[in-house]
Amino acid sequence: MINKQINENISLCYIPMTKLKTTTIGVYIHRALDENEVSQNALLPYVLKSGCRKCPDREAIAKYLENLYGASLGAALIKRGDDQIMYFDAETISDKYAPQGEKLVSELLSLMMSVLFEPNITDGAFDADIVNQEKKNAKDRIAAVMNDKRVYASVRCTEEMCKGSAFALSRLGTAEGVDAVTPETLAEHYNKIITSSAVNIFICGDADVDEAEAAIRAYTDKISFTAAQIPKTELFKKDGKVNSVTEKMNVTQGKLSIGFRTGVAPTDNDYPALCVFNSVFGAGTHSKLFNNVREKLSLAYYASSQLERYKGIMIVNAGIEFKNFQTAYDETLRQLEEIKNGNVTDKELESSIIDITNTYEECYDDQRSLQSFYLGELLAGTDYDIEHMKAAIAAVTKEQVIAVARKVELDTVYFLTGEDA
Amino acid sequence: MKLNKQVNKMTGETLLSGVHSSGLGIYIIPKKDYSSSYAIFGTRYGSVDSKFIVPGESEVTEVPDGIAHYLEHKMFDQPDGSNVFDKFSKYGGNANAFTSFNQTAYLFSATANIKENLAALLDYVQSPYFTPESVQKEQGIIGQEIRMYDDNGGWQVFFDFLSCLYHNNPVKKEIAGTVESISHITAELLYKCYNTFYNLSNMAIVVVGNVDPDEILATIEAGIKKNEPFEEEIKKIYPDEPETIAVPYMEKNLSVAQPLFMLGFKDNDTGYGGERLLKKSIEMSILLKMLFGKSSPVYKKLYEEGLISASFAPDYTMQPSYAFSSIEGESRDPKRVYEIILNEIERVRRDGLDEDAFNRIKKVVWGNYIRTQNDVEEYATTFMQLKFMDIDYFDYYDVYKTVTFEDVKKRFDAHFRKELSALSVVNPV
Incomplete structure (x- = not known):
């Protein structure tokens, strides 16, 4: 480089x-x-x-x-x-x-x-x-x-x-x-x-x-410039009660979207643990959401979580029957509680680490992903390379995953439902 | 067994290929220095194959719509009760599967432990295990998958377009079937389809990535469970399809921001695969870009009149048994877009095609071919899809170089006929 x-x-x-x-x-x-x-x-x-x-x-x-x-x-x-x-x-x-x-x-x-x-x-x-x-x-x-x-x-x-x-x-x-x-x-x-x-x-x-x-x-070279910096992002913080929003639209499937505050910035020491936690919770076929909301309860074809890294936000998404709102919501929160209570298996931890490592590795074969990785480092102000991130992820322990999960707070529950539902 | 080695001087790629005694087609494309590898194990069996004669039988078997896709989901259940995803997770493989009109495929990508992942792939796809309970469990998940597509405007406009073009061809039916049709699927029917279409002589495996071909071949050979290729073909039965289109226009309402449309032309020049089909597809790709691409007069007109935005995507879909051209987009006035397109076709018929445009676009098509080889997934997927049409994607250049301006002119005359065109629209509620 x-x-x-x-x-x-x-x-x-x-x-x-x-x-x-x-x-x-x-x-x-x-x-x-x-x-x-x-x-x-x-x-x-x-x-x-x-x-x-x-x-x-x-x-x-x-x-x-x-x-x-x-x-x-x-x-x-x-x-x-x-x-x-x-x-x-x-x-x-x-x-x-x-x-x-x-x-x-x-x-x-x-x-x-x-x-x-x-x-x-x-x-x-x-x-x-x-x-x-x-x-x-x-x-x-x-x-x-x-x-x-x-x-x-x-x-x-x-x-x-x-x-x-x-x-x-x-x-x-x-x-x-x-x-x-x-x-x-x-x-x-x-x-x-x-x-x-x-x-x-x-x-x-x-x-x-x-x-x-x-x-x-x-x-x-012929233009004169005024010095500027990459904009800084403030971590999302809020107190107070959970916000619930239901919106109606002419749809046949309901869309549940649940927003959480992670309280973790990309510069924080527990950021790698947050990534692993997100993977255990809802990012992939090894995750708790996939195996419980989808496989065990047959509630959804997709149920997953993703992080907004800079802002400290995590969103869970699932497509469900209107009538299954409460069941899907309860199960999502229950799976989060499971992690907070320390119920993370070795297999979940290992699969998550391997999955994230793969995603990093795959950047080496994809020009846009690699650009995006380095851009992300500039935005986060961390300046790590892929090998550093792989090592940081590999070092995450179960205890760290549980500790970071305990920082995650429910913020907003959004449900897109049918007009007659 | 020994694989045949080919080297393509223009692309620098190497292909090792051969057919195993079980009938399985094996294709390995090693990519030096890549971090990731991708393997895809597929069968010539998709949503259109609901009626067939099993080799050795004389009676016709007819199964519910959506069964190929249902079978794909149920392949993830294992006889020992284990979860397939767990095996891949253990070796860092990212596993998935898909069902299309004409194929079902199981795949993984991985950056390590390729041998172990490959063995897992071969193992589970050759280990069917269906019980009444496990079949029942999937109704809910697939039911939600179908519902998801019910709300998807792009999907709906596509299937309505197919219903415009086709009277009977099963390509117009939803790949996943309907909530009703899948309710008739049983474990017994799944076994019947499995035992027919998942015979290795109906399948192929493609591995692309940073791999040692000898090691890959050895893993595949060791993973083959059944060496009983069919001696006769699986007879797939498709209904007769008239040359005419079914209806010229369809519309429906969904929660979308502005009307979505798909328009295009039915292609009756079908019934063959191989080099001839590849040549036709190259001619069609060139034509569609010449006529409707970003440098074309009609694109300029539509864009400047505010009738289309960036989402205006001409495409050509082909199989030996059906083919069509299409343009998908969003517009405040799809009927006006359709009219302008048809007028443009008539104008070109009078004034002729632009040879400069042909020369430029022929370069674009070559660039696109080179580009597909970047990505292990895209390359493997395209390679297999074309292999199932008896097309050799590796030596694409041999066919590409034969395509002339005259060929494209002839193709234009044959393909773009107003009476074979149709328009499908999804309007906002």
Whole structure:
């Protein structure tokens, strides 16, 4: 791994992975979640990838990518703790596999740099048609969250938990916020953030890092930047009673989503134990939720738990019959109590450690996962590598799992049920 | 036994393959330096295979819809009462299984103990154990799986689309069956299906990853329990399917944000597998991207008019016994999208296809082939799926290089016919 600091805000990280036949480039622009700009950020990447100096419109970009043997360039928003990240993901087959010796990685990187630093802004405004098209798409994305009820229930549960704090904001912004954006305000916002945000560029695969650095500098050296940091996330804490929310919708299966506070930050010593606890509890076919809610009681096809690492939140999800709400809820809480009471078998512990270790190991074969791992370390401020994390997980004891389970507190119970249920 | 070794100079990949005396097809693709390995053990048996003649019998067997999928779930119960997942967990394997229209497959990924995981995979898939009680227990779990799909707009729009295209072909039926159909499944019926379709001569195993091929082969050979290949074929019986479509339009209402749609064309040029089918699929992939891809005139029009968003996915699905093209997406006005697509087809029929686009897209298709070899799971899964259609994915280039602009023009004329097209829509409640 080679790190290069391009300037006070932009860093380049090259991770060689030549056993794969592709090279992936990820650009991450960090902004603190803030209701005043969340919707502009949600729109901006899509407007940027609709045209730039190098390729004036979407069609030109599409043809450019096709000529690179179907290279891809995508945009997305990611929420990690209180960080709203504008993410550009690009991938091409590596130069070694270019049938005519083309320099595919350089061509792709220069397109990305043009998209980031040479947008189509004329007279202080983006193209009005493009902004309007992308406003519609941004609102469609917000509305489409309800399409997958499993995800919807989980998002709603988190919103209810963190009501009133920045973390309750959707990475996609709000419909009202998107409506308020104009070609002028978006251009103004772009000019502000592009020079005053922390930006990570990852290249994973087979590239010449010095050449890549020079290619990036060719775009950035003439711009002056204002130093910025990656936004810090505060651990979610709350006192008071459990919040229960039931929502009705025209659905045939109920979705139960239960939110817990873990009280554990990724920098804490018991973070590895929290990961193992989550695995024992609900992450995988070896877990208590799978074996009891699904296998033993036949209540659900899926019943699982997952962590929001930065915020200290754990969410349990299950798809159940409406009438089984209480049974599924009781069983979930009972399984958590089991762990708190020390009922963790050697097999559960071992399987969990092996499963997490596998997930880490698999990052070595997947360029995006590896990027995501290192990005996560930057966000958490821990700066560990995969081998360190594997060792930390392997060292977790049953006692530590039980101790960390005792920190976990029930916060919110959300149930999506039928209209007539 | 000894495996045949092939090396592909263009991709740098190696394939070791052979057929065991039990009839099992064995395919090993070693990937140096990879951390993970992936193995998939599958049978040519899926949701469409509810009517068949067992080799050696003369009578037709007919079983309830959804039984292939039900059988897949029940394979995880073991004669000694043990849990299959426990065995894999012990060796760090991540086990799973899936059932599709034409195959059922059992798989694992692992970063260590590949031999032990592989032995576990071979063992459980060859150890059926069904009792009335265990069969009963699964009704609740699969019932919830079916319910989950009832609320899934993307799934519903897909099956309605298939019901538009097909009068009788069982591909239009839900893979998991219905709550009603699965209530008729018994242990006895499961054994009957198992003993027919899980004969090793109807199966294949593909291992991709950081493995020693000799060790893998030895593990597979040691794990084979029954060496009694069928001498005749399993006769699968499918109903006659007219060339016409069943209905041109279907719609339903679900809790979705905006209308979802799937449109496409029924392909009647079927009845074969092998190189000919691979060539057809490459022609179709190129055509669909030329006509509806992000650089196409029609995509630009639809996008700029706000009729589609990024979710606009052309695709081609093929099997020897059926095939269709499709475009899936979201739109405030699916009927208008459908109309624009049909008009575009007529325009292209008049003005001809764009040869520059052909040349660009042919490159894209090659890039996509190279890309599939990155991921052990994607490669193994695709390899097996195509192997069951008698397609050699390893030597893809031999067929790819023969595809010409003329071929694609001919394919366009044959495939894109308005009277074979249909539209399915899921509207918001």
